[in-house]
Amino acid sequence: MTRPVNLDTLRELELLDVLPHLWRTGTPAGAPATSPEAPQRTSTPAVVAPGTQRAPKAPIAAQPLPVPADPARAARIAALDWRALNEDMAACRACRLCERRKQAVPGVGALDASWLFVGEGPGAEEDEQGEPFVGQAGKLLDAMLAAAGLQRGREVYIANVVKCRPPGNRTPSPDEAEACAPYLDRQINLIRPKIIVALGKTAVTRLTGRDTSMASLRLQRFEYQGIPLVATYHPAYLLRNLPDKLKAWEDLVFARRVRAETR
Numbered sequence: 001m002t003r004p005v006n007l008d009t010l011r012e013l014e015l016l017d018v019l020p021h022l023w024r025t026g027t028p029a030g031a032p033a034t035s036p037e038a039p040q041r042t043s044t045p046a047v048v049a050p051g052t053q054r055a056p057k058a059p060i061a062a063q064p065l066p067v068p069a070d071p072a073r074a075a076r077i078a079a080l081d082w083r084a085l086n087e088d089m090a091a092c093r094a095c096r097l098c099e100r101r102k103q104a105v106p107g108v109g110a111l112d113a114s115w116l117f118v119g120e121g122p123g124a125e126e127d128e129q130g131e132p133f134v135g136q137a138g139k140l141l142d143a144m145l146a147a148a149g150l151q152r153g154r155e156v157y158i159a160n161v162v163k164c165r166p167p168g169n170r171t172p173s174p175d176e177a178e179a180c181a182p183y184l185d186r187q188i189n190l191i192r193p194k195i196i197v198a199l200g201k202t203a204v205t206r207l208t209g210r211d212t213s214m215a216s217l218r219l220q221r222f223e224y225q226g227i228p229l230v231a232t233y234h235p236a237y238l239l240r241n242l243p244d245k246l247k248a249w250e251d252l253v254f255a256r257r258v259r260a261e262t263r
């Protein structure tokens with residue numbers, strides 16, 4: 001069961017301090033006028049209290065996704081069990097990211113998780129430890145999970161679009177995301193989560209086929225293979241754009257509502 005939202009965690013996320021500003025003015029004190037991913041809203045407050053959040057609308061189907069470059073490989077991966085899948089990822093040489101990785105970083109969490117969070121790709125610490133989101137962005141993700149009444153490893157699985165670290169933490173290229181797509185697809189099919197939360201543009205684009213601003217993607221209910229999908233900011237982006245944490249909080253409240261409506 002998802003636990004109630006925890007006020008201490010909201011304080012930890014520094015959200016309690018900015019909430020009053022936002023409720024009054026629509027913009028937290030000190031917030032920049034614009035940010036690259038989320039243009040400032042001019043009218044309604046950015047956050048709606050959990051009980052009054054607008055009801056999720058009918059799901060928006062994914063745009064057609066790219067056809068696998070190697071259908072035979074995709075079909076082979078689609079039949080793997082967890083053990084074989086992890087071995088396959090560890091040995092994968094389907095794209096150039098294998099050349100500089102220390103190890104592949106498959107994912108972490110409950111294999112029957114209700115919630116699947118999908119990030120972009122491992123960074124240096126993840127490459128070192130073999131687990132997604134263990135660096136600074138991971139600490140923030142854990143706080144976001146806690147604020148939503150969730151916990152890494154319990155009801156939650158965390159994965160990435162690409163399983164190997166892009167050098168210098170650059171954004172994975174479309175062909176790298178495409179080469180790794182059969183792995184994420186197989187993970188989704190084995191877990192069959194009740195909701196997918198796409199963290200950041202790379203994950204949203206991969207899973208919805210939409211390549212547009214996060215501002216226009218958030219607070220919408222998409223579907224991926226029949227599973228409800230919502231989008232929010234990547235934790236690494238939030239570390240650089242603190243006022244947008246409040247929007248991420250709003251996204252998580254929205255996600256909880258979508259989840260509550262899914263059997």
Ligand code: URA
Pocket residue numbers: 119120121122123126131132133134135137138160236
């Ligand atoms: N950023 C990601 O997208 N994934 C990780 O695992 C770590 C940082």
